[in-house]
Amino acid sequence: MVIFDALQNAAKRLRPKRINCPPDQNVGWLEAEILMAHTLGREKSWIMAHANRALTPAETRAFERCVRARLAHKPIAYILGYQEFYGRRFLVNRYTLIPRPESELFIDILMQEPPKDTVIWDVGTGCGAIGISAAREFPSVHVIASDRSRRALRMAGDNAFAHGVDGRVMFLRGNLLSRTIVTAIERANKTLMVLANLPYLPESDRKKLQPDVVAFEPRRALFAKDKGMALNKTLLTNLRERLHTVPERILLEFDPPQSRDLKRFASSLFPEAMIGVHNDLAGRNRILDIRFGT
Numbered sequence: 001m002v003i004f005d006a007l008q009n010a011a012k013r014l015r016p017k018r019i020n021c022p023p024d025q026n027v028g029w030l031e032a033e034i035l036m037a038h039t040l041g042r043e044k045s046w047i048m049a050h051a052n053r054a055l056t057p058a059e060t061r062a063f064e065r066c067v068r069a070r071l072a073h074k075p076i077a078y079i080l081g082y083q084e085f086y087g088r089r090f091l092v093n094r095y096t097l098i099p100r101p102e103s104e105l106f107i108d109i110l111m112q113e114p115p116k117d118t119v120i121w122d123v124g125t126g127c128g129a130i131g132i133s134a135a136r137e138f139p140s141v142h143v144i145a146s147d148r149s150r151r152a153l154r155m156a157g158d159n160a161f162a163h164g165v166d167g168r169v170m171f172l173r174g175n176l177l178s179r180t181i182v183t184a185i186e187r188a189n190k191t192l193m194v195l196a197n198l199p200y201l202p203e204s205d206r207k208k209l210q211p212d213v214v215a216f217e218p219r220r221a222l223f224a225k226d227k228g229m230a231l232n233k234t235l236l237t238n239l240r241e242r243l244h245t246v247p248e249r250i251l252l253e254f255d256p257p258q259s260r261d262l263k264r265f266a267s268s269l270f271p272e273a274m275i276g277v278h279n280d281l282a283g284r285n286r287i288l289d290i291r292f293g294t
């Protein structure tokens, strides 16, 4: 079979209805192209320029494995083994959440006033996308990246190495602001910024989520108690109670319906801070911004 015929056949099977995608006629074809490029180790542009090239039996089998995985709802990023974030490629696996485009807002916000000689604590780092992007964008910054998942931290370590920032990113395993993390922050003795994209979905969302997410992404990376706010609230309380000095800035990603509640919670804990909210590209409240001292 030639590439074009294999694509056409796969595109038909990957039609949006089957894989719960937005009602875009081309999604099946786009996904088939991505999977073909991955199978053959080529760019998408090469695939269409060689549409009449015959596939070998091994290539046909490998492509079919990818198509079947996708039909079983496996997210494309887990099939490819990577996801783009802020223009860079991050390795992902089933122990790491797939970084979402809305989290790129953390870096956009920092870009407005680039941090210098600062320690950034990336809480719940997953594959490391946020902390490592910060280290790449701001060369004088040091990052502490923490997670409670050892396997996620291993992947984040590989990503830091791949992006050449392993010398500036320290990985620590721990539950929120654990003693080890307090010690690392205090030893660094620099201005601290906290970036947190912790699990924030309420368990009640489970039924509404696409099977791609619920069946494949790590449960402990998605859901939190107290209508999804438990971890963010505990983190804020830890920051108030366990550090000698408050951070310069805390940025927390959250689920849009939590905006008012979280803002009120933060105001009561940090009455001295300036507290604002940033919207994502869809115009929804997405990141809580707590600033001190300016």
Ligand SMILES: C[S@@+](CC[C@H](N)C(=O)[O-])C[C@H]1O[C@@H](n2cnc3c(N)ncnc32)[C@H](O)[C@@H]1O
Binding pocket: 096, 097, 098, 099, 100, 103, 123, 124, 125, 126, 127, 128, 129, 130, 146, 147, 148, 149, 152, 174, 175, 176, 197, 198, 199, 200, 220, 221, 222, 231
């Ligand atoms: C929503 S994912 C975000 C991953 C990454 N920051 C990103 O944006 O792609 C949340 C991460 O927080 C970690 N996590 C969950 N509970 C935690 C806790 N109590 N302390 C530290 N990390 C936690 C999960 O293992 C997961 O990697």
